[in-house]
Amino acid sequence: MPPRPRRPLTLRDVSEASGVSEMTVSRVLRNRGDVSQATRDRVLAASKKLGYVPNKIAGALASQRVNLVAVIIPSMSNMVFPEVMTGISQVLEDGPLQPVVGITHYKPEREEAVLFEMLSWRPSGVIIAGLEHSEAARAMLMNAGIPIVEIMDTDGEPVDSVVGISHRRAGIEMAREIVQAGYRRIGFLGTKMPLDHRARKRFEGFTGALAKAGVEMTDHEFYSGGSSLLKGREMTAAILQRSPDLDFLYYSNDMIAAGGLLHCLDNGIEVPGKLGLAGFNGIELLDGINPRLATMDACRREIGTKAAQIIAQCTQTGASSAGERVELTPRLQIGDTLRRG
Known part of the structure; x- marks a missing residue:
């Protein structure tokens, strides 16, 4: 994807879109002055549609960027995103850029709020998880005038650069391995998916x-x-009570898969003979569990490393966009809970 020129939106853009003066736009966005509600609503609607974010850097600094990289991720409560952050930090720690983290909890409205606040401080770049965003968030990203790297997922069209894996391909490869091993009565355990x-x-x-x-x-x-x-x-207890003849359980992540394995060990369920198990992510924390869990390494640290390298390179060259597409290949780890076909 070739780099495309971009520039930050200005008060004039909002003024032209809303049909009012730049001074009126400024008053509305700073919540000052005597402005009618109808005019205020028109300005705010135009601002949101354009993806305009006010610049909080005052006076002489208004045309500059701060040495911050906005990193926007859904969670820090599991081992996935700390690994990504490790990769980002290792690249940036010896340079002028510093990562600043915002958490969205997988909520689109929270992502909008975090992105709005971070962009208002004019960071040098944005690293953001996922390719799916609200219209308002996507507009802000499109018009930020800085390099954007969407991470973790390559199944879709990015705003600028993207670094990740194909999750559809990861699911396909795991299914093929399970079927090849001879399992036929398969259950799935995972998160509710509208937002994941x-x-x-x-x-x-x-x-x-x-x-x-x-x-x-x-x-x-x-x-x-x-x-x-x-x-x-x-x-695991619930699904096996409901469907005791299952011969394989595929979990959406390693943490709940490890819990399922512990349930099987505690209840004398033979793994992988009677029941095979597999997770996803390849979390190193679970390497000490015996038997070793079958999983797929999602290249988390590599994703963070490459994303940070793209931002750092753009900062050095002054580019507002890189347009890179980096698809990494997840590595299947058979472990001891998936019999070999």
Whole structure:
């Protein structure tokens, strides 16, 4: 994807879009002055549609950027994004740029608010998780005038640069491995997916590959909230009580998969003979568990490293866009919970 020229939006852009003076736009956005409600609504609507973000850097600094990189991620409560942050920090720690983190909790409205606040301080770049954003958030990203790197997922069209893996392909590869190993009665356990787009894409790839092999998903169990060993135990107990003849369980992440493995060990369920298990992410924290969990390494640290390198390079060259597409290949780790076909 070739780099495309971009520039930050100005008060004049909002003025032209709303049909009022720049002074009136300024008053509305600073919540000052005597402005009618109708005019205020028109200005705010135009501002949101354009993706305009006010500049909080005052006076002589107004034309400059600060040495901050906005990193916007959904969560720090599991081991996925700390690994990404490690990669980002290792690249930036010896240079002038410093990462500043915002958490969205997988909520589009929260992502909008975090992005708006961070862009108002005119960072040198943005690293943001995922490709799916609200119209307002996407407009802000499109018109920020700085390099944007969307991370974790390559199944879609990025605003600027993207670094990640294909989650659909990850789901497909895991399904093929499970079917090749001879498992046929398969259950899925994972997060509720309207807002977890990457889990949804893995699920779509997984079920599509099963269907192509003539295998239907037998049962599934969904949950909301954070991932934990306890959650994995509870979900595994529930799905096995409902469908005791399942011979494989595929989990949307390693943490709940490890909880499922502990449930099996505590209840004398033979793994992988009677019941196979697999997770996703390749979390190093679980390397000490015996038997070793089958999983797929999602290249988390590499994603953070490459994203930070793109931002740093753009900053050095003064480029407002890089337009890079970096798709990494997740690595399947058979472990001890998936018998070999």
